[in-house]
Amino acid sequence: MRLVFAGTPEFARIAYSALRDAGHDIPLVLTQPDRPAGRGLKLTPSPVKVAALEAGATVLQPRSLRLDGRYPDEATAAREALLAAAPDAMVVAAYGLILPAWVLTLPRLGCLNIHASLLPRWRGAAPIQRAIEAGDARTGVTIMQMDEGLDTGDMLLEEAIDIRPDDTAGELHDALAVLGARLIGPALEGRANGSLAARPQPAEGVTYAAKLDKAEAALDLSQGAQALARRIHAFNPVPGATLRLPGIEGPVKVWRAQALPGGDGAEPGSVLDAGPAGIDLATGAGVLRVMELQKPGGKRQPAEVFARGWTRR
Structure with a gap:
């Protein structure tokens, strides 16, 4: 034709x-x-x-x-x-x-x-x-x-x-x-x-x-872990979801994550654990395990590598 x-x-x-x-x-x-x-x-x-x-x-x-x-x-x-x-x-x-x-x-x-x-x-x-x-x-x-x-x-x-x-x-x-x-x-x-x-x-x-808006990229950890993990994956690769972590100036991009049970009573946004499996953050409902991150101006890294050079202060 x-x-x-x-x-x-x-x-x-x-x-x-x-x-x-x-x-x-x-x-x-x-x-x-x-x-x-x-x-x-x-x-x-x-x-x-x-x-x-x-x-x-x-x-x-x-x-x-x-x-x-x-x-x-x-x-x-x-x-x-x-x-x-x-x-x-x-x-x-x-x-x-x-x-x-x-x-x-x-x-x-x-x-x-x-x-x-x-x-x-x-x-x-x-x-x-x-x-x-x-x-x-x-x-x-x-x-x-x-x-x-x-x-x-x-x-x-x-x-x-x-x-x-x-x-x-x-x-x-x-x-x-x-x-x-x-x-x-x-x-x-x-x-x-x-x-x-x-x-x-x-x-x-x-x-x-609706068209994606960059303002949506910032994660609100008072929301539930399931919704946050879905948004992270939905915004990968563009525009990339972001959150703030203690000790790091500027927003950190998050590329992969998993929603887990737990975190009851913990303040949303608080770091519960950081190990080989990922960085566990408390949310409004459940735990968000972040598995791939990127510092401002840096490269994507597995959470295990990211955590080694992360001073949480």
Whole structure:
């Protein structure tokens, strides 16, 4: 098929590469503008842009696709490029821009979205992280026929996977990216030959996955250990959960943790133990065992290594 692809991060890059490997013609790719990254804040292209340029595709990076918006010239240029590409369908994965009606209706088969949740649960920007944070036992990928709503379109394909208790957002992201890349091909084929019917999303069970806010990264140890451990894993690798430890100036990032029983009567935040298994902290309910940490400006370390150079005063 002749496709246009719209996506930005590694999650989208994996799907883009799978479509190209399957033999689809993708002459045009849309992705977010280059962003500052790293300590030097050097302008860095998205993973999708890098892959598309290597493949010889035309890459556009409009800041908006609304013809009546803040960047009408960029939107107009994108419209002209899309018309010239004459795609059978547009595949969208973690693109980062809202698609106006003129985009949704331009391809012959419309726009198909690879969404990292079992819709209608976790519509929105951060479905992987919010599923872990909420303690969901399962998540998955939904291939959706896009409409003008926020992840409200009809469902084409859906497949679930389990969320393991120690899964981080990074690990779950990788598994869902591979799953999405596997599902998009059959979804396109089914739409093209008429064998795949679109199904409306259920009216019940709608939840929204709000964009991650750095202010959420600071852990409140008056909360329960289970909720804290889930947040730590949900915020790994970005933006990273933080807490304060005695004797260390600045917030310490926490990358892995485990919720344990105990700690009854101890002041939340107090250090109960620090040994090879981890650093045990009292919380509002239970014990939070921290197993991987990072001092400000330092490297990630297992708790055992971290504790050796830690003076708790």
